[in-house]
Amino acid sequence: xxxxxxxxxxxxxxxxxxxxxxxxxxxxxxxxxxxxxxxxxxxxxxxxxxxxxxxxxxxxxxxxxxxxxxxxxxxxxxxxxxxxxxxxxxxxxxxxxxxxxxxxxxxxxxxxxxxxxxxxxxxxxxxxxxxxxxxxxxxxxxxxxxxxxxxxxxxxxxxxxxxxxxxxxxxxxxxxxxxxxxxxxxxxxxxxxxxxxxxxxxxxxxxxxxxxxxxxxxxxxxxxxxxxxxxxxxxxxxxxxxxxxxxxxxxxxxxxxxxxxxxxx
Amino acid sequence: xxxxxxxxxxxxxxxxxxxxxxxxxxxxxxxxxxxxxxxxxxxxxxxxxxxxxxxxxxxxxxxxxxxxxxxxxxxxxxxxxxxxxxxxxxxxxxxxxxxxxxxxxxxxxxxxxxxxxxxxxxxxxxxxxxxxxxxxxxxxxxxxxxxxxxxxxxxxxxxxxxxxxxxxxxxxxxxxxxxxxxxxxxxxxxxxxxxxxxxxxxxxxxxxxxxxxxxxxxxxxxxxxxxxxxxxxxxxxxxxxxxxxxxxxxxx
Numbered sequence: 442x443x444x445x446x447x448x449x450x451x452x453x454x455x456x457x458x459x460x461x462x463x464x465x466x467x468x469x470x471x472x473x474x475x476x477x478x479x480x481x482x483x484x485x486x487x488x489x490x491x492x493x494x495x496x497x498x499x500x501x502x503x504x505x506x507x508x509x510x511x512x513x514x515x516x517x518x519x520x521x522x523x524x525x526x527x528x529x530x531x532x533x534x535x536x537x538x539x540x541x542x543x544x545x546x547x548x549x550x551x552x553x554x555x556x557x558x559x560x561x562x563x564x565x566x567x568x569x570x571x572x573x574x575x576x577x578x579x580x581x582x583x584x585x586x587x588x589x590x591x592x593x594x595x596x597x598x599x600x601x602x603x604x605x606x607x608x609x610x611x612x613x614x615x616x617x618x619x620x621x622x623x624x625x626x627x628x629x630x631x632x633x634x635x636x637x638x639x640x641x642x643x644x645x646x647x648x649x650x651x652x653x654x655x656x657x658x659x660x661x662x663x664x665x666x667x668x669x670x671x672x673x674x675x676x677x678x679x680x681x682x683x684x685x686x687x688x689x690x691x692x693x694x695x696x697x698x699x700x701x702x703x704x705x706x
Numbered sequence: 707x708x709x710x711x712x713x714x715x716x717x718x719x720x721x722x723x724x725x726x727x728x729x730x731x732x733x734x735x736x737x738x739x740x741x742x743x744x745x746x747x748x749x750x751x752x753x754x755x756x757x758x759x760x761x762x763x764x765x766x767x768x769x770x771x772x773x774x775x776x777x778x779x780x781x782x783x784x785x786x787x788x789x790x791x792x793x794x795x796x797x798x799x800x801x802x803x804x805x806x807x808x809x810x811x812x813x814x815x816x817x818x819x820x821x822x823x824x825x826x827x828x829x830x831x832x833x834x835x836x837x838x839x840x841x842x843x844x845x846x847x848x849x850x851x852x853x854x855x856x857x858x859x860x861x862x863x864x865x866x867x868x869x870x871x872x873x874x875x876x877x878x879x880x881x882x883x884x885x886x887x888x889x890x891x892x893x894x895x896x897x898x899x900x901x902x903x904x905x906x907x908x909x910x911x912x913x914x915x916x917x918x919x920x921x922x923x924x925x926x927x928x929x930x931x932x933x934x935x936x937x938x939x940x941x942x943x944x945x946x947x948x949x950x951x952x953x954x955x956x957x958x
Contacts, residue, residue: 449811453797456808460799460838528797533854536759537812538785695763697722701756 442542450539450547451554454521458555472509472559473566479505480571499659501629502573504652506563508628510586511648512619513559514593517552518545519600519615526609526703535700541691545601549594556590581658585651588672591680592647596622598683602690608703627652647675710737711773712862712894713758718767720753720918727753729918730767735862738892740884742899742909742926744938746946750918751898755864758896759789771862785813790855791866795847798840802826805839806853813858825853828883830876844871852880856887863895869904877901881908902938912938916945 654668713735756762810818914922
């Protein structure tokens, strides 16, 4: 893998975003809307509960910000790929000296950049509006965020693999895939409220352990290492499956001429 | 022209289900040679071109570029060649210089800025250096695509309909420019076009494909004489409509 080419691919996305206020706004607009809605819903429930739910703000705002990290990192990969499809530039890239791994790494690193901008913005806004301090999670923030980014990378690769295979008809998945995971991942509620069969699925998803772990840190101040271990282990499995799927679909695309079709249709 | 073979295609076949898109196609391209790949729509030209570009895997056969197997040495081979197609664009919301700079860097072009400026001037779009790519006319975009294709000073250039959206004046300039670069740099070009004047003017040799099979090969004038037509356009129409007749040699 050439780091020089990866860096150029990252710069390419920076150029594309810098020139488009619509794209720039999208990084900040939707997360802000979500934060406003979830924040005030939480305040309302907290008032109705008359102090019975002391950690509610922290649970829900923290979960919303964490969810956004996962969602944006998944989109970082998928939307970067779709940018090349929409601009009919895919063939220029893949007929050049660019490896699939370099392309994905470039998209992931740019996704990280996007996530960082969104995260900083949300942290400041949550502090101003709700006096919520994400850094109250302390050192534990690092492994939580890292696990969400890795899962975002895996989901992004899986989604891209499906779009490569089934073409632009499948591009709605770029926005839909994370929401297939969301009900099972216990983002805004503990796994214990789910029915038993759903709990089994929930525990097979890496980010479930991140959200459960986050709630435990907020509640007791103690890190659940077993949740962190599960999240990391499952992430490795997801990443391996995603890599396999992407390479497999890319090979199918090479056999069926789908790269050329996606790049010119 | 030397006998130094740049591109060797050997028994190249591509099958999609029941359709044989390219059928045991064999040819070679020498250093400094310009070869036109001709055929009606659906003849298999683009399929062949995509296989040579490494974005479509052949069902069987072999492609050797610069003496190396394309699929084993993909990055090395692709960094020494380039392509331009009327169906492929550069990102519309970037400035012209940004698009060229990105590809110059991806191809590892030394002194990218002066190379970009030189090519923009050569293709008479130097004044558009800071323009938004999406604001260019189709003729200007075609010339920008050619700039991108020449950025890495390629040894092999694949051109798919390079003059299709150009006015006659610019098309003529582009043909002359390609000829000049080809002579000066020893550039080898595989050229597809439906403009037979382009082909007669630019190509040293033509390959006629019909239903995936190579049915005629040689210098344009020789092929025209061989099939007893007055010009390439007449021959093209004849082969497109009665390709099988030609294959059986009835016209020869």
